[in-house]
Amino acid sequence: MLTGIYAPIPTPFAADGEIGWEELKKNLAWWGATPLAGLVVAGTNGEAAYLEGAEKERLVACVREGTPAEKKVVAGTGCESTRETIALSRTVAKAGADAVLVLNPYYFRGGMTKEVLQKHYFTVAESSPVPVIIYNMPRNTGFNMDSDLLISLSRHPNITGLKDSSGNIVQISEVVAQAGDSFAVFAGSANFLLPSLLMGAAGGTLALANIMPRECVKIYDLFKAGRLEEARNVQLRVLEVNAAVTSRWGVPGLKAALDLMGRYGGPPRSPLLPLPAGLREELKKILAGVDLL
Amino acid sequence: MLTGIYAPIPTPFAADGEIGWEELKKNLAWWGATPLAGLVVAGTNGEAAYLEGAEKERLVACVREGTPAEKKVVAGTGCESTRETIALSRTVAKAGADAVLVLNPYYFRGGMTKEVLQKHYFTVAESSPVPVIIYNMPRNTGFNMDSDLLISLSRHPNITGLKDSSGNIVQISEVVAQAGDSFAVFAGSANFLLPSLLMGAAGGTLALANIMPRECVKIYDLFKAGRLEEARNVQLRVLEVNAAVTSRWGVPGLKAALDLMGRYGGPPRSPLLPLPAGLREELKKILAGVDLL
Amino acid sequence: MLTGIYAPIPTPFAADGEIGWEELKKNLAWWGATPLAGLVVAGTNGEAAYLEGAEKERLVACVREGTPAEKKVVAGTGCESTRETIALSRTVAKAGADAVLVLNPYYFRGGMTKEVLQKHYFTVAESSPVPVIIYNMPRNTGFNMDSDLLISLSRHPNITGLKDSSGNIVQISEVVAQAGDSFAVFAGSANFLLPSLLMGAAGGTLALANIMPRECVKIYDLFKAGRLEEARNVQLRVLEVNAAVTSRWGVPGLKAALDLMGRYGGPPRSPLLPLPAGLREELKKILAGVDLL
C-alpha cells in the first residue's frame, strides 16, 4: 500500500515543444535525493492532456530509471475511453510504473452516471497489471465523483487508493470512514494536507512537493509524531506559495517557480503560456517569503 | 470572545404556522441542561427567511429568558438592506442578544463586490451595540465570501468572528492564519468540525448540536485534551446523521429528528413541507444507528 | 390577458435612503406619456429586496394614481414565506395592482422541489384577488424553475403568465408550446425580446423599457406587423445599452442612465452603491451611441 508524500512532476519541454530529456534527468536527480515517497508522471501537472501515449510511456521509463528504487513511480493513465485507458495502463506498467492514477472520463459529463463510472473503473482495474488509484479532480473535469461512488469503487481489490483534489474534507472523511484500512486516500493539494491526514488520509500527491518536498514531508512526519502544533504551523506557512503553483497560476506558476529556484521548469506546451513577467516578479516575492530563493 | 459549541435552534411552529412558544420553552429547558456554550436564534435552521422582524425580537427575548445566564445567545440579523440589518441588530441587542450573526446580502449577487460587502459589514459593525459575527453560507446564498474579503472584515474591532458554512477547509485555514487570535472562526456544520478545530477554529455552530449536543461538545473537548484519535472516531461516527439534518433533508429533517426523539420539531413554515413519511422511516434508522432513539 | 411591453421601474431614493415620492411622480408622468402597456412596481429593478411591505403598498398606490388608467400596474410580491407572499398580494391588490409578479422562494434552494414550489404557487394563486404572474430569475435566485414545473403551474386558472429572465430561449419555447394560448410569457430582458416574440411570447418586462420605452415597443410593433428585418435591426442595436443597465452594471447602471438622461435615478439603497464616476463616463458614451443624450 502506498503512503506518504508524492510529487506529481511537471514535464519539461524545450522551446520547440519537445520533451527535454536531459532537463528531466537533472530534476530527477534532485527529487531523488529528497525524502519523497515517490513521483507521479503524466498527471495534471505533467500536462498529460498535451502528451501523446508514446511520450507518456517513454516518460515513465525515464523516470523509473532516474529514480531510486525505493521510491515509487505512479503513472497517470486516465483517458476518455475505457479501451485507451486500459491500453495505456498496460504500457506504463511494462515501462516500470508501480501503480496507475486514473482520472475519470468527463467530456460527456451528463452521461457519467454512477453505473457508467463503476463499469469503467472496474473494467480498467481488472485489466491493469498494477494497482489503480482513482483520481478525482473536479476543478478540471467539471464534476465531482461523490463519496457514494468513491466508496463503491474502493471495494474492488485492484483499486487501492484515491487522489482527491476536490479539497472537500467532508468527502475525504466519508471515504476514509467507509472505504476500509487498506484503501489509501491521498490529499490532492498541499493546502488541505494536514486536515486530510487528521481524518485518516495515507498521504498526499502535491504540486507543492515539486518545489518544497522537505516541508511537505515535514507536515506528514510531524503529524505522525503527534506534534500537531508544529505541523499546523508548517501547514499554515505554505498556504500562499501552494496557491501560487496551483489554483492561482497553475502549471505555468509551478514551472516558473522551478526556474526561479535554479531547477528546470521551462515553458508549458501550447496553448498554455509561460507565466508573464509581472506575475513572475510577484511569484519571486512569494518564494522568497518561504526561503526558496 | 465566543468559543465552543453552539446550537442554531429551529423555530417551533404550530400547525397554523404561528410560533409555538410553549414548545420552544420546553426545548430550551432541555438545551439549557447540556454543555452547549450557547444558542443561535433566527439563523438558517431557525427559518429566519420566514420570520418577521417582530417575531425575531420576541424569539430572542424568550430564548434569553429560558436559557441559563452562562450560555450565550446569538441572534441572526442579516437582511438584504443595510438599514434593516442595523435596525434589527439594535432590536435584538436590546432583547438580550450577546452578539449578532450577520448573513451577507445576496439577492443582487452580481453587485456584491468586495467594496460593497466591506462597506455593508463595516456600517453594520459600527451601528451594532453588540459584536458582529459574519455568516458565510454559500449553499443558500449562492456565492462564497472568499478569504481575502473575510480577512479584511476581520480587521474591524466590532467584527469578532465568522461562522463559515462553506465547508472549505482551506478557506477556514487561510482566515485563521491571517485574521489574528482574537477573531473566532466557527465551523458551520458538524461534518467538518474536527478539521476546523485542528486548523485553529474557536468552535462550531452546528445544526447537529440541536439533537446531539453532548457528542458535538465531546469532539471539542477531546480535541482540546489532545485525544485526537478518540475525537476522530466521534467525528466519523456523526457524519451520516449530520448529513440527514443538513445537506440531505435540511430543516424538515432536523425537525423530524427532534419529533422522533421526543422533543418538539413540528412542521416548518410554508413553502417548506414536513419530511415525508417514507424519509421519516429512513431517518429513524439513522438516528437509531447513533443511539438517539 | 396582459400583453405588450412593461417597464419594471426603479424606486427613487433620496440621499437619506427614503423614497423620493416627488421624483417618482415626475418619472411616472414621463412613462405615462409613452406607448408602454404598463409598469411593474417593486420588482428586481425596484430594489424590492430592500423595501418593506408598507413601502411596497404605498408605492403601488402612488404608481396607480400617477399612471393613465389604460396602462396596467403589476406589483412584485414574492416573499420567502407563503404567508407573507399572500398577505402582500392582498395588500397591493387593494392598493390598485392589476396583477402580482411572484418571484419564487429561494433561500432554501435545496428544498425547493417541484412539489414544494407547486404547492406554494397554487396556494398563493388561490388566495390572490388578482392574477399571478410567475417570475423566474435564476441569475438572482441562484436556480432555474424548469419548463416542466412552469408548465404545471400554468394550468392554474389564476396563474396567467410568466416573466422569464433566464434568457433560455428553449425553455421559453417549451413553455409557450405547452402552456396554452391564454398563458402570457414575457421576456424578462430586452436582449432576447425579439426571439421570444417569435417563439410566441406575449410581450416583455424590460429594464431597458425604463429608458428606451419607444424602441422596446417598436420591436414589438414591428414584429407584430411582420417587419422582421427592421425588428431585428432595432433588437441588435439595443444589445449593448441593455447589457449596461442589466447584467453589466445592474440597478446602479439603470439609475445612472436615468440621471444622465435628465430623469431621476438617484442612488440605490445600501448595500448597493451608485455607479462609480469612471463607469458613468463609459455609460454616457453607450447612451450617446443610441441617441439617448
Place this chain on the structure above:
Amino acid sequence: MLTGIYAPIPTPFAADGEIGWEELKKNLAWWGATPLAGLVVAGTNGEAAYLEGAEKERLVACVREGTPAEKKVVAGTGCESTRETIALSRTVAKAGADAVLVLNPYYFRGGMTKEVLQKHYFTVAESSPVPVIIYNMPRNTGFNMDSDLLISLSRHPNITGLKDSSGNIVQISEVVAQAGDSFAVFAGSANFLLPSLLMGAAGGTLALANIMPRECVKIYDLFKAGRLEEARNVQLRVLEVNAAVTSRWGVPGLKAALDLMGRYGGPPRSPLLPLPAGLREELKKILAGVDLL
C-alpha cells in the same frame, strides 16, 4: 461560406468497439439522399473523445467518398494541445474535409484566458489548409467562450464560422451583430434553430438532423421563405424529440433512435453504455409521436 443544415453524424461501432465501416456506408447513402447541406465527422456526436487520430482520418476519407460531392464534409479536430490540433487539421484536410470544427481546449479551464484561446485559435487558423469553424460547447467543456472572445476570433480570415451549442440566444445575437456578414454562425442544437436564424445565423449543425433531416431543413427553408408561422410550428413540434437525442439521453439516445428507425445506431464506445431497455421504450413513443416509426 457554409450555410444550411448539417448533421454531426454518430460513429457506428460494432459490438467489439471497432468502427463499423459497412454500417457507416449504409447510413451515408441515406443521409446523402436528403437535402442536408453537409455532414460533420468526429464531432461530439461522433464520440470524437473516444476516437484515435488515425480513426478520425479514415472516417473523414470514408465519409467524403460516400457522400455526394455537392455536400460539404466538416471534420472535428479540436484537441487539448495546439500542436495536435494542427496536425489533425492537416491530416483531415488531406483526407477530404472542406473545413475543420475546432473545439476549444478545456482541461486547464482556469488557464484558458482570452489571450490563451486567441493565440491557440489564431495559430491553428494559420496552419490549417482549410477554414476553421469555432466550436463552443459549454455543457461538455464546462465553460463558455463569451461574445467578446468569439467576436475577436471572427476577425481572422481563416476563421469563418462558429458552431454555438450554448443555446444562449443573446450571445448568438451579439456575435452575429458584430462578426460581420462573412462569418457564419451555426446553431448547435435544433431546439434553438429558428430563433438563431431569426437573429442572423447561417444555419445549424444539429444532432436531430441525423434522424429528422427533412424537418430540420424545412425549418430553414420556411424561414428563408418568410413563412414564419409554419416554421415556428415545426420548431415547436421537434423540441421533445430533440431533447431525447441531446440533453436528455445524449449519444446513447441518438444511436437508439437510429436503431429504432431501421438505420444503424449500435452501441456507443465504453464508458458510455447503450440506452437501457426502459428508456428505449420511452424513446419509441417520442419517435412515434413525430411519425418517425
